[in-house]
Amino acid sequence: MASTSLSLILLALSTFLLVLSPYAQAQKPSAPAPSPSHLNLTGILDKNGQFKTFIRLLATTQIGDQIKNQLKSSTEGMTVFAPTDNAFSNLKPGTLNALSDQEQVQLILYHVLSKFYSLDTLLTVSNPVRTQATGQDGGIFGLNFTGEGNQVNVSTGIIETxxxxxxxxxxxxxxxxxxxxxxxxxxxxxxxxxxxxPPAKAPSSAKNATAIAEEPSASASEKSDHSGSGGRNVGFGLAVGLGLMCMGALW
Structure with a gap:
């Protein structure tokens, strides 16, 4: 009889524990979301793999540290578009090496928006959306978003993906x-x-006038020669006439 009572007690206790267990688990507090100061973009990319080139560029341009610091103080959040290693491999050879240090910074900042956007909100934005590269070189550096449902496309004006x-x-x-x-x-x-x-400059009119004034004209020279020879001819004629008159008087 005592053993039967004990068995009933144990059965009731185990039943109570089974009923209580899901309730206790539901009451457990969920793990807190990481605060902005603990968010690690490099860690997120590294965990998912295939982003080694983008991680390297985030480090060499120091934009990874910039994003980390901005997240600590920003109330708007941030959005990052991470190209895969295959995406960089599909670029024309030498594309990255042809960029200056400043242009590499602009390229990476072009993949960052200064606000948190869910996929749904990306479909309702007013295009173009300015990236963090805007203002780096006076250009717009904007992105355009289109799509429907769960599909969102992003376009730069050169490529769309x-x-x-x-x-x-x-x-x-x-x-x-x-x-x-x-x-x-x-x-x-x-x-x-x-x-x-620009075309070569033509000589100014003042210089031409000076050059013309310095060169004696052919007509003036010729006039001078003609007047000199004419004077000599008149003098010779007068001398001959006087001689003839003298000879006539003697005869």
């Missing part, structure tokens, strides 16, 4: 994978044709 993967989608930092490097029109667009050199 689809946002294929959400690496992080929680405020204050959104990180999206893109399979093409976003090439800004301001750096990679067609350059205006070089202007032709």
């Amino acid at each position: 689809q946002i294929n993967n959400v690496l992080r989608g929680e405020s204050p930092l959104a990180v999206y994978q893109v399979d093409k490097v976003l090439l800004p029109l301001e750096l990679f667009g067609a350059k205006p044709p070089a202007l032709p050199p």
Whole structure:
């Protein structure tokens, strides 16, 4: 009888524990979201793989540290578009090496927006959306977003690609994978044709007048010669006439 009572007590206790267990788990506090000061863009990219080139450029341009510091003070959050290693490999050989240090900074900043955007809000923005490269060289450096549903396309005016993967989608930092490097029109667009050199200046009219004044005219010289020979001819004629008159008087 005592053993039967004990078994009933143990059965009731185990049943109570089974009922209580899901409730206790539901009451456990969820892990707090990382604060902006603990967000690590490099860590997010490294965890997902295939972003080694972008990570290297974030380090060499020091934009990775800039984003980390901005997240600590920003109330708007940030959005980063991360090109894959294949995206950089598909660029023309020497594309990155042909850029100056300042242009590499502009290229990476072109992949960063100074506000947190979910995929839904990217479809409702007013294009073009200014990137952090805006103002670096006087250009607009904007991105255009189109699409519908869960598909969002981003265009630079040179290339267009689809946002294929959400690496992080929680405020204050959104990180999206893109399979093409976003090439800004301001750096990679067609350059205006070089202007032709200015024509050589013609001699001024004052110089021409001076040159003409310094050279005696042919007509004046000829007049001088004619007047001199004419004077000699008149003198010779007078002498001959006087001689003839004298001879006539003697005869």
